[in-house]
Amino acid sequence: MMSKLFKIFSVNSLLVPLVAVVMGLIVGAIIMLIGGYDPLLAYGSLFKTVFGNVYDFGETIREITPLIMTGLAVAFAFRAGLFNIGAEGQYIVGMTAATAVGIKLSGLPIVVHALVAIIAGGLAGGIWAGITGYLKAKRGVNEVIISIMLNWTALYFSNYIVRNFLLEKGQQRSEEIKDTASISIGWLSTAFDNARMHWGTIIAILAAVFFFIYMWKSKQGYELRAVGHNGHAAQYAGMSVKKNIVKAMFISGVFAGLGGAFQVLGVFHYQAxxxxxxxxxxxxxxxxxxxxxxxxxxxxxxxxxxxxxYGSAGMSFGAEVPPEIIRIVIGSIIFFIAAQGIVRWVLKPFYLKRKKEKVL
Amino acid sequence: MDWMTTIGQLINTTLVFSTALIFAALGGIFSERSGVINIGIEGFMTFGAFAAGVASFYAEDAGMGAASPYIGILAALVMGGIASLIHAVASITFKADQVISGVVINFLAAGSTLYMVKLLFEGAGETTLLKEGLAKVPIPLLSDIPIIGEGLFNNYITTYLAIILVLVVFYVLYKTSFGLRLRAVGEHPSAADTVGVKVLRMRYIGVIVSGVLAALGGATVTLTTTNTFSHNTISGQGFIAIAAMIFGKWNPLGAFGAAVFFGFSQAIGNYFQLFAWSKEIPQEFIYMLPYVLTVIVLVAAVGRSSAPASLGEPYDPGKR
Structure with a gap:
């Protein structure tokens, strides 16, 4: 077990992303220099924002939580050979389902109500993604195009639900959910200076563990990966490609839907x-x-x-750099990870040097 | 308002909404027919819309008057060409995953255009409103025909160009040796290589043309619809264009039909509001219409899509 864990975090698999992150930050710095800004001051104020006080640190954790869930959603589908560009829509319907349950159900005890709302959010996301999976499996329709259409449909459908059934009078948002449905952690929020801390973060980490065990330690996960790797071979080995496509999309959607549910139940307590x-x-x-x-x-x-x-907001206060620079940095990081050839090309001199030393 | 003018205007609005989608979908076809997935269309459109907004503003500022939108279009073409090199280098030369590379384009476009807008316009979130975008150009005589005259022949020059371009692209893809090579490279690159087609070069051309056309599509949004560039000038049109391309089975005529269909379902939403009974329908349902219709049509009529055979696979001559 330990050796496996070690392998995941082994030097080779971590090196490329790490170098890519550094190179992405350097690209950002160069662009800031061209724009006449001070990159060191900018990155300094970014990290000062995040780690400077407990409130902002807590809020950063709040920012990270839904990203874990939608990230897991996309990755889960990827592992089964599907591109789930629809996590956006699944996240939205997850929010709305949780909001509806949080407002409309009453009389449930404190933990139960929250659990029901969370499950409703996850199921809504799963079903929304399941539509895509089903149409892909049964009708052979491209999952990317269906997901894109369903993203917009989800957006307007959610607005319809909120505006017509859940609206707080005179506001552009829903009523507040019942206190029994909240997953906020009061004492932790107090400890973090009223940052919005909630149980969703813990569940997100557990979800990542579940992802790992399901995908690499279970027969079902093996089938998903086999289908993703080579559908024809999997079919030949007796696995149902169609069933696995629907299943993979459903679970993927559950992750995204849960992310949306956490955001409502733990952070906003309403849906705008x-x-x-x-x-x-x-x-x-x-x-x-x-x-x-x-x-x-x-x-x-x-x-x-x-x-x-989260830190990019601090950059614009501290160094007056437009926070959009961070999108460029993130884009560059993905670019360098995707085009690993470039990273390996940058690393090559170091490798050669090391080899020479060994020879000597 | 009598019904003839209404129908004429409906056709007209449909074409205005469709124009950007047509350009972008044609762009997508060039890239994907050469075997390179282009999910970065949205990003290229953003780059184009941005370049058009900024360049036209500076041209107006320099007193170029009615010529300034054309400076904007020119800038968009150049910008699209440059931006497409990122996608080309990553996915063709460095054999990066083409979907990922496209996602990168979308990130870079969203970030860098707003970054530059804030830099150039002193912190403002959008470019200064243009005094003159493109103007509608009625075609003499033809524009006097009832219904069709208002609908088809009283439109922006970009709309005429888009329709002509559909035919041009169709001709280039199916009737010239260049088109044959481009398609061959997307279907079976090693076979094309064997008979002397430069696979990587053809793919570079495909991606660059793709970026240029999508940027032109973005520019038309700025110059005919919004007259300014902000964070939501391009919000989803690129993805709709991709849908139109797939819907049209990677064929220029099919993509044109799909783009007009999307434009129509968008335009008709505006016209519903003219009727008293439309109050009964929630506005969200009208917004949803184009997307739900697409899903239904795809499921009912099209079924299995027929992508170019080698779409998404980097070409590696050493691999058998």
Whole structure:
């Protein structure tokens, strides 16, 4: 077990992403220099924002949590050979289902109500993704195009539900959920200076562990990976490709839906009417890619993503750099991870040197 | 308002909404027919919309008047070409995963365009409103025909260009040796290589043309619809264009039909509001219409899509 764990975090698998992160930050620095900003001051104020006081540190953890969930969602589908660009929509319906249950159900005891709301969010996300999986499996329709359409459908459908059934009078948002449905952790929030801490973060970490065990320690996970790796071979070995496609999309959607549920039940306690897509699901694609589609890699990459995003607000205060620079940094990091050839090319001189030393 | 004008205007609005989608979908076809997935269309459109907004503003500022939107278009073409090199280098030369590389484009576009807008316009979130975007150009005589005249022949020059380009792209892809090579490289690159087609070069051309066309699509949004560039000038049109391309089975005529279909379902939402009974329908359902219709049509009619055979596979001559 330990040796396996070690292998995941072994030098070779970690080296490329690490170098990519450094190179991404350097690209960001160069662009800041061209724009006439001070990159050291900017990165300094980024990290000062995140680690400077307990409130902001807590809020950074709040920022990271949904990214873990959508990252896991995208990666889970990737492992089964599917591109779930629809995590965005699944996240949205997860939010709405949790909001509806949180507001409309009453009389349930404290933990039960929250659990029901969480499950409703997860199921909604799963079913939403399941539609895509089903249409892909049964009708052979491209999953990317269906997911894109369902993202927009989810956005407007959720707005419809909130506006017509859950609206707080005179506001562009739903009523507050019942206290019994909240998953906020009061004492922890107090400890973090009223940052919005909630149980969703713990569940997100458990979800990553579940992902790992399911995918690599269970027969079902083996089948999913086999289908993802080579559908024809899997079919020949007697596995049902169609069943596995639907299953993979469903579980993937559950992750994203849970992410949405946590956001409502733990952070906002209501759902606003969207004016545009929230983007957490799209960011999940980046998180999954930087985390190399591995659940533990995703915990790291979601943290990185969350730190950079939350800290970017501090950059514009501290160094007057437009926070959009962080999107460029993240884009560059993914670029260097994707085009590993470039990273290996950068690393080559170091490898050669090491080899020479060995020879001597 | 009489029904003839209404129908004429409906056709007209449909074409205005479709124009950007047509350009972008044609762009997607060039890239994917050469075997390179291009999910970065959204990003290329963003780059184009940005370049058009900024360059036209500076051209106006320099007193170029009615010529300034064309400077904007030119800038968009150049910007799209440069940005597409990122996708080309990563996915063709360095054999990166093409989907990932496309995602990178979308990230870089969203980040860098707003970064530059804030840099150039002193912290503002959008470019200064253009005094003049493109103007509608009625075609003499033809524009006097009832219904069709208003609908088809009283439109932006970019719309005429988009329709002409559909035919041009169709001709290039299916009637020229260049088109044959491009398609061959996307279907069976090693066979194409054997008969002397430069696979990597063809793919570079495919991706660059793709970026240029998608950027042109983005520019039309800025110059005909919004007259400014901000974070939501391009919000999803690129993905809709990808849908149109897949829907149209990677064929320019099919993609054109799909793009017009999307434009129509978007335009008709505006026209529903003219009728009294439309109050009964929640507005969200009208917004949802194009997307739900697409899903239904895809499931009912199209079924299995027929992508180029080698789509998504980097070409490695050493591999058998």
């Amino acid at each position: 009417i969207f004016t545009g897509s929230p983007g957490i699901g799209f960011d999940g694609i980046a998180v999954a890619l930087i985390g190399l589609n591995h659940p533990f890699g995703i915990l790291l990459s979601a943290s990185l993503f969350g730190i950079l995003t």
